[in-house]
Amino acid sequence: MMSINIYAIRAIYKAEMRRFWVTIGQSIISPVISTSLYFIVFGSAIGSRIQQVEGVDYGTFIVPGMMIFTLLTQSVSNASFGIFHQKFTGTIYEVLSAPISSTEILIGFVGASASKSFIIGTIILITSTFFVDLHIQSPFIMFAFFILTCVSFSLFGFIIGLWADNFEKIQVIPMLVITPLVFLGGSFYSIDMLPPMWRDISLFNPALYLVSGFRWSFFGISDVNISLSLMFISLFLLICIFIVWRIFATGYKLRS
Amino acid sequence: MSTIIQIKNISKVYGKTHVLKDVNLEIKKGEIIALLGPNGAGKTTLISIICGLVNKSAGSVIIDGFDNATNFRKAREKVGLVPQELHLAMFDKVVNTLHYSRGLFGKKRNEKHINELIEKLHLSDKKNQEIRSLSGGMKRRVLIAKALAHQPKILFLDEPTAGVDVELRKSTWNLVKQLRQSGVTIILTTHYIEEAESIADRIGIINKGKLILVDDKKTLMKRLGKKHIQINLANPIEEMPQKLKDLSLELSEDKINLYYHFKDKKEYQNIPLILQTIKDCGLNINELNTSKSSLEDIFVDIVNDEY
Numbered sequence: 001m002m003s004i005n006i007y008a009i010r011a012i013y014k015a016e017m018r019r020f021w022v023t024i025g026q027s028i029i030s031p032v033i034s035t036s037l038y039f040i041v042f043g044s045a046i047g048s049r050i051q052q053v054e055g056v057d058y059g060t061f062i063v064p065g066m067m068i069f070t071l072l073t074q075s076v077s078n079a080s081f082g083i084f085h086q087k088f089t090g091t092i093y094e095v096l097s098a099p100i101s102s103t104e105i106l107i108g109f110v111g112a113s114a115s116k117s118f119i120i121g122t123i124i125l126i127t128s129t130f131f132v133d134l135h136i137q138s139p140f141i142m143f144a145f146f147i148l149t150c151v152s153f154s155l156f157g158f159i160i161g162l163w164a165d166n167f168e169k170i171q172v173i174p175m176l177v178i179t180p181l182v183f184l185g186g187s188f189y190s191i192d193m194l195p196p197m198w199r200d201i202s203l204f205n206p207a208l209y210l211v212s213g214f215r216w217s218f219f220g221i222s223d224v225n226i227s228l229s230l231m232f233i234s235l236f237l238l239i240c241i242f243i244v245w246r247i248f249a250t251g252y253k254l255r256s
Numbered sequence: 257m258s259t260i261i262q263i264k265n266i267s268k269v270y271g272k273t274h275v276l277k278d279v280n281l282e283i284k285k286g287e288i289i290a291l292l293g294p295n296g297a298g299k300t301t302l303i304s305i306i307c308g309l310v311n312k313s314a315g316s317v318i319i320d321g322f323d324n325a326t327n328f329r330k331a332r333e334k335v336g337l338v339p340q341e342l343h344l345a346m347f348d349k350v351v352n353t354l355h356y357s358r359g360l361f362g363k364k365r366n367e368k369h370i371n372e373l374i375e376k377l378h379l380s381d382k383k384n385q386e387i388r389s390l391s392g393g394m395k396r397r398v399l400i401a402k403a404l405a406h407q408p409k410i411l412f413l414d415e416p417t418a419g420v421d422v423e424l425r426k427s428t429w430n431l432v433k434q435l436r437q438s439g440v441t442i443i444l445t446t447h448y449i450e451e452a453e454s455i456a457d458r459i460g461i462i463n464k465g466k467l468i469l470v471d472d473k474k475t476l477m478k479r480l481g482k483k484h485i486q487i488n489l490a491n492p493i494e495e496m497p498q499k500l501k502d503l504s505l506e507l508s509e510d511k512i513n514l515y516y517h518f519k520d521k522k523e524y525q526n527i528p529l530i531l532q533t534i535k536d537c538g539l540n541i542n543e544l545n546t547s548k549s550s551l552e553d554i555f556v557d558i559v560n561d562e563y
Contacts, residue, residue, distance in 0.1 A: 003329065011359025015345075018352070090343035094402070097307040097337050098360040099329040255311050256270070 008100045012108025013115075016082050020116050027116070028123055031070060035124045038066050039131040042188055053190050054221045060132040063125070064215040065187030071121050071149045072182055072207070073174050079113035079157030080170045087161075087253075096255065102248030106158065113154035114147075121146060134218075141226075142217035148233045149210060155240035162244075162253050181207040191223045206232060257284035260410060260441050261306065266315035268301055268465075275301045277465045279315070283410075288432065288442040289470075290452035292555055293462035299445035300340060302462070303412050306443075307337045320409065333361055336403035340414040340445075342395050346388035350379055350398055353387065354405045361406035370405065377401045377431070393424040400431070411435060413444040417451060429455050449552035459551070463559050476554065483548045485527065487514040490540035497537045503530050 020027055043059035050058040086092040095105060128134055136142050164170045185207030191199050202208055203224070213229025216222035222229070247253070261283040268276040276298045283289055291299045304310035306317050308324060308331075316323060322330040345353060354370045374383050377397045382390055387398060396416070403411060413432070417425040425448075432442055432455055446452055452459055453473070460470040471479070492511040503526060506515045514534070518524050534541060 005329070005362040007359045007362050007364060011356050014359075015348075015352075015356050018348075022347070089345065090339070090341055091345050093309055093337070093339055093343055094357060094360060096309050097332060097335070099332040099362055100360065101329075251311055255309065 005098075005100050005104050008098060009104050009108045009111070012095070012105065013112045016109060016112030017115065019082075020078075020112075020119075027120065031120045031123050032127050034070070035066065035127040036131070038062065039128070043131060046188075053193070054219075056219050056221065057132065060134060061190075061215075061219070062188050063128045063132065063134060064218050065182075065185075065211050066128075067121050067124050067146075068149065068207070068211050068214050069179075069182045069187050070124055071117050071146070072153050072178050072210075074120050075113055075117040075150055075153035076157035076160065076174045076178060077170075078116050079110060079154040080161035080164065080173075081157075082109050082113055083158055083161035084164050084167075084170050087165075088167075102245070105248075106155075106244060110151065110154045110158055113157060114150040117150040117154065118146065121150070136218050137220045138217045142214070145210075145214045145217055145229075145233070148237060149214070152233060152237040152240055155237065155244060159240060159243050159247070162247055165253070178207075181205055182211070185211050186223055187211050190221075206236070209233070257286060259283065260285040260320055261443075262316075262318040263302075263306065264316045264318070266302065266305060266317065267313045268298075268305060268310065269313045275465050276305070279462075279465075279467045281460060281467060281470060283441060283443060284458075286436065286439055286441055287457045288436050288444070288455055289458045289460060290456035291443065291445045291460045291462055292447065292449065292452055293445075294447065294559060297462045298465040299462050300414055303337070303414055303443070303445060307335055307412060308332055309337075329362075333406070334409045335412065336406065336408035336410070337412045338399050338403045338414060338416055340418060342392070342399065344387045344395055344398060346386065348387055349384050350374070350387060350390075350401075351383045353398065354401055357402040358405040361408075363406045369407065373401050373404055378427075393420055396420060396424070396428075400428070404435075408440070410441045410443070413442065415445055415447070417446070417448060425451070449550065449555055453551040461555060461558055468558060473551070477549070477551060480549075480554045480557070482517045482519050482553075483524075483546060485516045485518075485530075486545040486547070487516070487530075487534065487541055488512065488543040488545070489514065490542045493539065499533050499537060500530075503533060505530065 039059060042062050046058065052058060053061045086095065125134075160170060160173050184202065185205045186202065191202045191208065194202065209224055209229045209232035212223040213226055213233065216226045216229070259282045261281075263279055263281040266276055266279040267274065279302060291302070293299050301310060305312045306319070306324065308328060316325070317331075318324070319331040320334050324331040348356070351370065351374070354373065355365060358366065358370065374380055377400060379394065379397055379401065382394060387395060390398065400416070416432075417428050420428070429451070432444070436442055444451070444456070456473055458470060459473050459476055461468045469476075489512050493507070494511070496505065496507045496514070500514065504516065507513075508515065516527070516530055518526070531541075
């Protein structure tokens with residue numbers, strides 16, 4: 001019978017979450033302030049000129065994009081830092097010498113990172129209701145996207161954390177890849193508002209499929225088909241699982 | 257004593273460098289074995305392979321009947337490791353890090369055991385402090401406590417007293433002896449020969465990736481150890497008389513001491529003859545001193561022979 005080291009999963013999860021709760025003020029206040037700033041800058045300043053996008057108030061329209069942006073950056077940062085920190089300080093020796101399978105290590109680290117992102121995402125959602133009148137059309141699809149995004153990008157962050165051998169490397173992907181992709185993936189606009197050439201180029205941006213699918217679950221409007229969005233996020237999750245599996249199988253950057 | 261760890265033909269290759277070459281070793285239940293060797297000899301690599309931190313290139317490790325590769329859960333749960341460096345989550349509280357370590361090894365939370373451990377390692381007043389606020393010696397004790405949190409049968413100590421003061425070194429030795437009494441098998445690497453001499457039952461010497469020898473400490477010292485007599489003369493001499501040279505005596509650089517090294521009973525029986533010959537040569541003896549080789553002398557001899 002296959003045994004599961006549930007105590008180990010719990011230990012890793014709790015230790016990772018402890019870091020989050022220790023900086024609870026920063027963890028909660030920071031997303032609340034950023035969200036409020038987005039509403040002031042985009043919602044009030046720009047929103048007063050745009051009014052509505054595809055029948056939705058501009059301030060309300062940007063909520064899903066804003067959430068996806070935060071979920072992606074937080075998931076990647078949290079997960080990459082969690083494992084990288086252990087590698088950097090050398091404390092990873094304990095995890096590697098313990099009777100834990102790769103899957104259990106993954107559940108502990110990625111589970112904690114996804115939980116943190118989920119909490120922050122929920123805070124943003126709640127904060128949004130203070131600024132706009134929010135109605136979610138398909139709560140179950142929204143919840144599925146929410147969870148899938150937290151988990152798959154935490155997995156992606158975990159891969160970056162394993163790959164990185166200095167602090168610069170863990171900053172590079174969130175800053176230079178994820179942020180531009182999400183900003184250019186229709187987080188604060190519909191790609192229908194772009195000139196045809198840029199609209200076509202945007203279709204090659206993977207973040208567009210996430211933002212679009214998530215927005216569909218809120219308002220029933222999207223830039224691309226919802227099935228395509230679901231396929232994209234599922235495929236991304238599978239690719240990340242495959243890479244992590246290979247990393248553990250070969251011991252890449254973990255065991256010499 | 258039954259075997260608790262069986263190391264068979266372990267090799268480790270990094271690129272073209274052979275860090276470990278076909279190492280075979282059996283560790284007996286309840287013993288303290290010290291692995292001695294110069295820096296870079298392969299001691300830490302061997303420990304890391306046994307504990308699962310480093311992949312071996314060849315060979316196998318059986319821990320209490322379980323292969324550490326194919327049955328890693330059963331094998332690893334029996335092992336505790338105290339690393340050489342102070343690898344600690346500095347912002348964790350002492351008590352939390354101990355519960356964390358216990359959990360990692362699949363053991364249910366046990367306040368009683370953790371509190372006993374904290375007390376045993378004299379960390380009671382630091383229990384709720386962040387690790388970063390502790391002294392170096394205290395941090396090392398936390399590392400030992402972490403390795404013992406899941407009540408392992410086998411404890412690996414990689415250079416446990418490197419860079420610690422004499423008091424802490426002695427208290428660590430006492431702790432190791434106590435653990436052995438409670439049935440824990442202890443494997444330690446060190447380059448403090450005094451440490452091995454003081455606490456180990458058996459000594460293994462590793463050099464250039466090879467396990468040169470493993471023997472009972474007493475047997476080793478008996479087999480390879482030498483005794484020495486220092487004969488301090490009343491006056492310095494210019495040259496040693498041929499008769500004394502023939503008896504294998506050595507003259508010190510300051511020309512005032514004669515040395516005789518002996519190992520077995522036969523050589524020991526030469527002593528009266530040596531003393532008589534010194535007298536016959538017209539030399540007066542001021543003082544006689546005897547001493548025997550330390551483990552350090554034996555180690556240096558063995559390692560030097562290898563080079």
